[in-house]
Amino acid sequence: MIITEKLPQLQALFQQMDRALIAYSGGVDSTLVAKIAYDILGDRALAITAVSPSLLLEDLAEARIQAAEIGIQHREIETQEMENPNYTSNPVNRCYFCKSELHDTLKPLAQKWGYSYIVDGVNADDLRDYRPGIQAAKERGVRSPLAEVGVSKTEVRELSKYLGLMAWDKPAQPCxxxxxxxxxxxxxxxxxxxxxxxxxxxxxxxxxxxxxxxxxxxxxxxxxxxxxxxxxxxxxxxxxxxxxxxxxxxxxxxxxxxxxxxxxxxxxxxxxxxx
Missing domain, CATH: 3.30.300 (GMP Synthetase; Chain A, domain 3)
Incomplete structure (x- = not known):
């Protein structure tokens, strides 16, 4: 069902986009989104990884390898959430300020480079947890294809394995x-x-x-x-x-x-x- 129903739905979603910028951490979710976006849009898809002290250099290296495996264009930008006391004081909604910084950085780049859509790797299971970063993304018009189609974390891994992604069984690695x-x-x-x-x-x-x-x-x-x-x-x-x-x-x-x-x-x- 996931292959015959949800994969075509994800593909159809990207077919409706002319160009898409993917907020790409290198985790299993955003890697799947990057793969499907590239399969549909080719060079009209761009993966961007935010580099900051909260990202392990080893995880950044893996993100580069996975992007090269997919074939998608990949760029890196620096984000400055560590300069925001609302973030460093570590309140319960810390992730809101992290994602605000991320998408406030990505949005002008998307506009400058002509990308009509910014998408992320939020999946359906994420909506059932306390994730204040999701609110920040929604406020900025970011789309979440996996959540929109109702793809769970388990299904993300199943689809990733089906599509031959080497990171299909990669452990979750939040910042x-x-x-x-x-x-x-x-x-x-x-x-x-x-x-x-x-x-x-x-x-x-x-x-x-x-x-x-x-x-x-x-x-x-x-x-x-x-x-x-x-x-x-x-x-x-x-x-x-x-x-x-x-x-x-x-x-x-x-x-x-x-x-x-x-x-x-x-x-x-x-x-x-x-x-």
């Missing part, structure tokens, strides 16, 4: 600012500390993970089924030493394990309930 509890100030040094810690764990072979940072404490989150294996296979003393060299004082392991949206569990229930 590094999502690693901090709300109201804790975000700094470039803190982002770099978390980034180095996550890259360290990735190089050990752990892919689906988070390093949450609170003050001087790092809290490692892994899928629950991997926790015992992690403890038994990892030289914990070496890991602690490495994390302390990155700037953490304490290193802990979350026994509940990784769960998407965990940061939001402290929010009032009325923010979390979505139709």
């Amino acid at each position: 590094l600012s999502s690693r901090f509890p709300y109201t804790e100030e975000i700094t470039i040094a803190k982002l770099q500390r978390v980034g180095r810690a996550e890259v360290y764990l990735r190089k050990l072979g752990w892919k689906n993970l988070r390093v949450r940072s609170e003050a001087d404490t790092a809290r490692i989150e892994l899928p629950p089924e991997q926790i015992k294996e992690f403890v038994s296979q990892t030289e914990l003393s070496q890991l602690v030493q490495a994390f302390q060299q990155f700037g953490f004082v304490y290193v802990t392991l979350d026994l509940e394990g990784y769960r998407s949206g965990k940061l939001n569990q402290v929010l009032p229930s009325e923010l979390l309930v979505r139709p």
Whole structure:
């Protein structure tokens, strides 16, 4: 059904556009959007990646490789959300100010270069979570093809695999600012500390993970089924030493394990309930 129904709907959506600029992070969602846009529009599609301290350089490198694999035109721009105290103070709607900065940067470029549409990788499941960044995008006229067609995260992966994208099973990788509890100030040094810690764990072979940072404490989150294996296979003393060299004082392991949206569990229930 997803291949015979939703893929043609996505293709038809882009057939109605003359030119499209894709807000392309390199994640599985925006990569799928970039692929379908390029298949339909060719050189009339442009993928743009926003580069800032909250984006790992390793993820930027992967985004470049994936864009080259697709064949789509790819540009990079710098965004300045770290200069906005509404962002760095890390309120519960921090993502609103991030996406505002992104699309306030993209919109004049789209107009200058003649792109009638800006699209992003928001999927149908995202609409059921607290995502203030979606509001910022909507206010600026950004379209979300996956959400419009009702494509879930699972279906994104199915379509990506069907279309031969190497990133079809890539773990979700939101920006590094999502690693901090709300109201804790975000700094470039803190982002770099978390980034180095996550890259360290990735190089050990752990892919689906988070390093949450609170003050001087790092809290490692892994899928629950991997926790015992992690403890038994990892030289914990070496890991602690490495994390302390990155700037953490304490290193802990979350026994509940990784769960998407965990940061939001402290929010009032009325923010979390979505139709």
